[in-house]
Amino acid sequence: MEQISEEAYDAYLKERGLTRKQYTSMELLAVAAAREVPDGAFVFAGTGLPLLASMLAQFTVAPNMTLIMEAGIVGPRVEHLPISVSDPRGCLHSSMVSNMADTFGTTAMRGYCTVGMLGGAECDMYGNLNSTIIGGYWPGGVSGTGHGPHVRFAGSGGANNIASFADKVLVTMVQEARRFPERVEYLTSVAGARGPREKKESRWDYGLVRGGELVMISDLCIMRSNQKTGLLELDAVFPGVSVSDVVNNTGWKLDTSRAKEFKPPTEEELKAVRMLVDPSRIYLGRKSKREAAAQQK
């Protein structure tokens, strides 16, 4: 951070129409997610917000973390923001680059996957993620109707695997009631407790030997999984958001009894994410769906 002069930062703010204190939704999410990374963590991150947040964590709260990208990258010192988990930018000054079987095998399975950062199309009350389909799973050749799912998403990629092996999973999503149902339509990734233990529906009942701690960072709030019940509960609301905003955008009866207020991003955090992580604003410049909709009105 010392290497970024105040003059350079001021010029950047002016050019981009930003201020030191105000922040966008993407900046807030990156800061909130970065704060969840313990120092020394081995962080599996996908592209987009997960990568922004983990790079920011490296410059702020977790200087000793090791970034892992599933295409085969272990411990890079990134100078230019990668747009893919295989982007050569992600390989710069890595401890090792190898291959996918090796990253998941020698790193994740072998015991070096402490934090996973994921996104998803749906998240349910037990922290299950759907990034595969909405509106029926079967493709047209076997669906009986000739057509496939109503909406096809990208699919698991490495998300299922990271959710299976990480001690702690961070998920970032836009929060709308339909994206936060009681139960996901297709369970791509068991990121949280999976289901109630008393009904033998938990991740451990299905044979997963690690994990269970989920932190959901939506654009409205932070939710955490209750270690006893496995349910996601409201932990903190973002500035300008009310508890009822969150409840109205959640598809299950959300326990809000322990909700706190979120400490807004500091000027230092904003400077780091802007100047060191994504200066060309490849991701920071994007609007969340909520911001885009608000702008249209």
Place this chain on the structure above:
Amino acid sequence: MAEIMTAREAVKRYIHTGTQVCWGGFSYTRRPYTIAREVIRQRDRIKHHFCTMNGGASIEEALAANDLISRLETTYVGLEGIQPVANSIRRRVQDGSIPLFEDYSNYGYATRTIAGRFGWPFAPLMAELGSDVPEYDVFGKAGLRGRNADGSWIDPRIPPKKLAIIDDPFDGWGLRPHAFEGGDTTANKTNAVDRVRESDKYTGKKGVKVILVPPILPEVTVIRAQRVAVDGTVRMEGINGPDAEQAMCAKYLIVECEQIVPSDELRAAPELNHLPAHITTVIVEQPFGGYPSAVPNYYDYDWDWWVSYGRTNRKSKEEVRDWWTKHVVETEDDWDYLQRIVGMKRLFELRATPAYGYRADLKRPM
């Protein structure tokens, strides 16, 4: 002995209607575009194929846009930073024109390639448990698994089961963190093996569950490397993605490259090579042929091409197909494509900056 030939000849000889092709590289990196574009040029002959891959989906997007995919066996159909879901694949899966799509996870697929690489009948996987990935078997539902009455395989390329789940005969002993005296040195701290031993899901018996996955054994794997020796020895630079494994799984391996070099050049440091000479079936030399993906130490991905294509592929199916017709089908070969459609000026702008392996000052406006 590997044979050197043109992309046109390689595709004509090895890729036909319905051939199972495993496409190499990952997202925007070291993707075999020379062969992919040649498949698109020969689309009227090939019609469609069985597309297998673990690191999509840029080439697969192009193949789908040309209606060349009838079966898709894959893990991820996003375009990462450019487009959340590759639109030509998405719309065809939704409307049924890609009728079969078998989902795996990255590690599930990678584990299948570990089995294939070593010639194993199966390999163990500790992920996908508790999720819906093992629950939906598209090829099974389509009747493609198992044997015919005469004992032959219904489809020899498709294993009789998507996966099998057993109780670990070693009772979870080998898992990390392990019960070393004083604890394990791994970074992971959570360890629920004791709870999992009580699980009776899947097998009906108490025990640590393990998924077994069959190998992937494609008819053809296509990869791109920076350098291939004239004898077929392959060296890839930068990230390897799924390639070293899936190359070993195939019956035939087509390797396209920036440069064919004398054997001595790669044999001087054999520990840096990824594939021995005898694995390679065909070598195709085409400098810049990985464009518009990045080939580490040679050139970067063409960001502008991707951003612009991310708009093109939202037009109607016919318009997108016409776009491919004009840009690729009507070119003679990849030299014609690269010189006339892309232009040497652009290719030279993408040349990698030494010490970075990519173009350090590449502009990436959205």
